[in-house]
Amino acid sequence: xxxxxxxxxxxxxxxxxxxxxxxxxxxxxxxxxxxxxxxxxxxxxxxxxxxxxxxxxxxxxxxxxxxxxxxxxxxxxxxxxxxxxxxxxxxxxxxxxxxxxxxxxxxxxxxxxxxxxxxxxxxxxxxxxxxxxxxxxxxxxxxxxxxxxxxxxxxxxxxxxxxxxxxxxxxxxxxxxxxxxxxxxxxxxxxxxxxxxxxxxxxxxxxxxxxxxxxxxxxxxxxxxxxxxxxxxxxxxxxxxxxxxxxxxxxxxxxxxxxxxxxxxxxxxxxxxxxxxxxxxxxxxxxxxxxxxxxxxxxxxxxxxxxxxxxxxxxxxxxxxxxxxxxxxxxxxxxxxxxxxxxxxxxxxxxxxxxxxxxxxxx
Amino acid sequence: xxxxxxxxxxxxxxxxxxxxxxxxxxxxxxxxxxxxxxxxxxxxxxxxxxxxxxxxxxxxxxxxxxxxxxxxxxxxxxxxxxxxxxxxxxxxxxxxxxxxxxxxxxxxxxxxxxxxxxxxxxxxxxxxxxxxxxxxxxxxxxxxxxxxxxxxxxxxxxxxxxxxxxxxxxxxxxxxxxxxxxxxxxxxxxxxxxxxxxxxxxxxxxxxxxxxxxxxxxxxxxxxxxxxxxxxxxxxxxxxxxxxxxxxxxxxxxxxxxxxxxxxxxxxxxxxxxxxxxxxxxxxxxxxxxxxxxxxxxxxxxxxxxxxxxxxxxxxxxxxxxxxxx
Numbered sequence: 146x147x148x149x150x151x152x153x154x155x156x157x158x159x160x161x162x163x164x165x166x167x168x169x170x171x172x173x174x175x176x177x178x179x180x181x182x183x184x185x186x187x188x189x190x191x192x193x194x195x196x197x198x199x200x201x202x203x204x205x206x207x208x209x210x211x212x213x214x215x216x217x218x219x220x221x222x223x224x225x226x227x228x229x230x231x232x233x234x235x236x237x238x239x240x241x242x243x244x245x246x247x248x249x250x251x252x253x254x255x256x257x258x259x260x261x262x263x264x265x266x267x268x269x270x271x272x273x274x275x276x277x278x279x280x281x282x283x284x285x286x287x288x289x290x291x292x293x294x295x296x297x298x299x300x301x302x303x304x305x306x307x308x309x310x311x312x313x314x315x316x317x318x319x320x321x322x323x324x325x326x327x328x329x330x331x332x333x334x335x336x337x338x339x340x341x342x343x344x345x346x347x348x349x350x351x352x353x354x355x356x357x358x359x360x361x362x363x364x365x366x367x368x369x370x371x372x373x374x375x376x377x378x379x380x381x382x383x384x385x386x387x388x389x390x391x392x393x394x395x396x397x398x399x400x401x402x403x404x405x406x407x408x409x410x411x412x413x414x415x416x417x418x419x420x421x422x423x424x425x426x427x428x429x430x431x432x433x434x435x436x437x438x439x440x441x442x443x444x445x446x447x448x449x450x451x452x453x454x455x456x457x458x459x460x461x462x463x464x465x466x467x468x469x470x471x472x473x474x475x476x477x478x479x480x481x482x483x484x485x486x487x488x489x490x491x492x493x494x495x496x497x498x499x500x501x502x503x504x505x506x507x508x
Numbered sequence: 509x510x511x512x513x514x515x516x517x518x519x520x521x522x523x524x525x526x527x528x529x530x531x532x533x534x535x536x537x538x539x540x541x542x543x544x545x546x547x548x549x550x551x552x553x554x555x556x557x558x559x560x561x562x563x564x565x566x567x568x569x570x571x572x573x574x575x576x577x578x579x580x581x582x583x584x585x586x587x588x589x590x591x592x593x594x595x596x597x598x599x600x601x602x603x604x605x606x607x608x609x610x611x612x613x614x615x616x617x618x619x620x621x622x623x624x625x626x627x628x629x630x631x632x633x634x635x636x637x638x639x640x641x642x643x644x645x646x647x648x649x650x651x652x653x654x655x656x657x658x659x660x661x662x663x664x665x666x667x668x669x670x671x672x673x674x675x676x677x678x679x680x681x682x683x684x685x686x687x688x689x690x691x692x693x694x695x696x697x698x699x700x701x702x703x704x705x706x707x708x709x710x711x712x713x714x715x716x717x718x719x720x721x722x723x724x725x726x727x728x729x730x731x732x733x734x735x736x737x738x739x740x741x742x743x744x745x746x747x748x749x750x751x752x753x754x755x756x757x758x759x760x761x762x763x764x765x766x767x768x769x770x771x772x773x774x775x776x777x778x779x780x781x782x783x784x785x786x787x788x789x790x791x792x793x794x795x796x797x798x799x800x801x802x803x804x805x806x807x808x809x810x811x812x813x814x815x816x817x818x819x820x821x822x823x824x825x826x827x828x829x830x831x832x833x834x
Contacts, residue, residue: 207782264614273613283605291570295577325570488615489649491673502751
């Protein structure tokens with residue numbers, strides 16, 4: 146069995162020791178710090194609740210849980226200004242919640258209900274909220290990375306402010322489309338940050354068995370891009386690191402690759418037995434020593450921001466929110482067969498504006 | 509009205525739409541400095557500048573995917589594939605992203621992208637560069653597939669595609685680039701997608717076709733009339749999806765005999781679907797079986813004189829038509 150390999154390269158832009166003191170964190174109010182904690186707890190409780198629904202067969206398909214990685218999505222997405230954009234892969238619940246999507250619509254999507262964020266048409270891997278600058282939720286490993294580059298291209302072409310963050314797992318770095326996107330972003334100076342959430346395993350294949358070379362982010366050097374690594378179990382460090390690269394993207398149109406060291410406690414998906422490629426001891430070690438929620442809780446207790454009572458209250462509320470979302474999903478109707486051919490074409494959904502003629506659907 | 513080539517008609521459509529809407533950009537391998545591998549974009553860089561006429565690296569998955577992402581955020585990219593045959597390299601981006609994103613987002617996201625470029629065989633470039641992907645593309649709900657046969661159609665249909673809010677795939681036949689025809693210079697003259705054109709009226713046989721096979725069919729139809737006293741109606745579909753089946757059915761009701769001609773491999777082709785729909789919706793009108801002429805079922809052969817025989821050509825159409833009216 147392989148042990149998860151930590152990022153091996155020296156970070157080019159190290160934030161070690163500066164994470165809490167970095168200006169982006171130092172300027173956080175007490176309420177904002179509590180909110181970071183609350184977001185992570187809400188994600189975890191949502192995921193645990195969705196797992197229960199999956200095990201009771203209320204949810205179909207795949208369910209890629211984010212448990213253990215909460216500090217990454219929360220750290221990155223809480224840096225978003227109104228002009229910034231996010232796109233991610235199929236392990237998308239954490240990012241969706243971090244950008245502010247409603248848990249009721251998210252849970253209903255898992256249940257395949259019409260009240261889901263994609264009307265029951267996307268499922269777990271395909272959450273979208275363009276009104277929150279959240280562009281999904283994509284099912285093909287690495288396939289979203291050219292799209293994220295396109296978001297950045299559109300920002301630059303339309304002379305809009307902001308940057309795009311394109312998330313992927315460590316398995317995606319070996320997809321050709323990712324390298325094509327790197328090349329385009331670097332060649333055209335696009336405001337995009339490629340964020341590798343390195344949880345150590347592409348499905349069941351450890352990083353050391355799948356990726357050659359001295360570290361995943363370091364590949365950026367071949368394209369003349371900025372790169373960095375960071376400890377993704379510490380939400381302060383994630384924010385401090387990403388803030389630096391976001392600023393380069395927003396202000397100088399400089400793209401970057403950032404590799405964030407993280408870990409997932411559950412399998413690749415719930416269907417993954419999780420017994421063949423890593424040890425129980427490894428998972429327990431992460432849980433006991435690097436859990437992002439526990440670590441941040443400890444930090445905020447030390448800072449005097451959180452109290453035991455508040456921690457308890459936040460957790461209770463997060464569980465209640467997840468239960469409420471499940472109740473909402475349970476009570477919602479499924480789409481009907483009449484809904485199957487909606488949302489395929491813009492013009493069939495807007496028949497009064499249809500410009501084409503002829504038969505558009507076939508049987 | 510001016511007589512211009514198919515290539516010039518496409519160029520004119522691009523220039524007019526680039527002028528009309530600043531969100532339109534043209535991107536692809538060699539489209540700017542080199543003026544396009546087939547010179548379609550000649551002069552556009554000089555007129556619109558490098559921000560709007562953009563050379564990409566040879567990197568189809570990357571730049572097609574980038575176009576899809578940009579279209580989600582309000583750019584209206586026209587992406588040129590140097591050969592449509594390279595769609596296979598960008599297949600994930602074309603189908604998983606362009607075709608699916610509207611549906612999977614429950615209608616929240618539109619993808620107004622046009623992917624265009626030369627397609628088909630007949631240029632002796634072997635199996636990798638001679639694909640006819642219209643059946644593969646049209647198999648995916650969410651996209652539109654357009655195959656113009658004449659200069660006027662190429663211009664009017666491309667303008668409609670660029671203004672369309674759904675992903676449009678525009679397949680230009682390489683051999684047709686030099687074909688000339690009368691084309692309007694009215695920048696608002698659009699040809700709606702999904703409207704077939706009766707290119708020739710007739711009473712004895714309906715040939716349903718599209719793309720370069722329209723030209724073969726028209727040549728064959730003239731011979732059939734002069735030498736065999738057979739009156740042939742030639743229907744150019746122009747758009748594969750949406751499909752103007754009603755025009756086809758109306759013609760079948762008139763002629764009662766059908767030949768489908770397509771530059772496609774025969775298995776699971778556009779013609780397969782047409783034959784199914786015609787027999788389902790006009791079975792009682794048919795005086796004989798539906799006939800079909802397709803590309804001989806093998807990868808594209810290089811050998812120049814043999815490739816001509818592998819593809820539909822006027823002589824093969826003539827022979828197939830005679831069999832259909834027998």
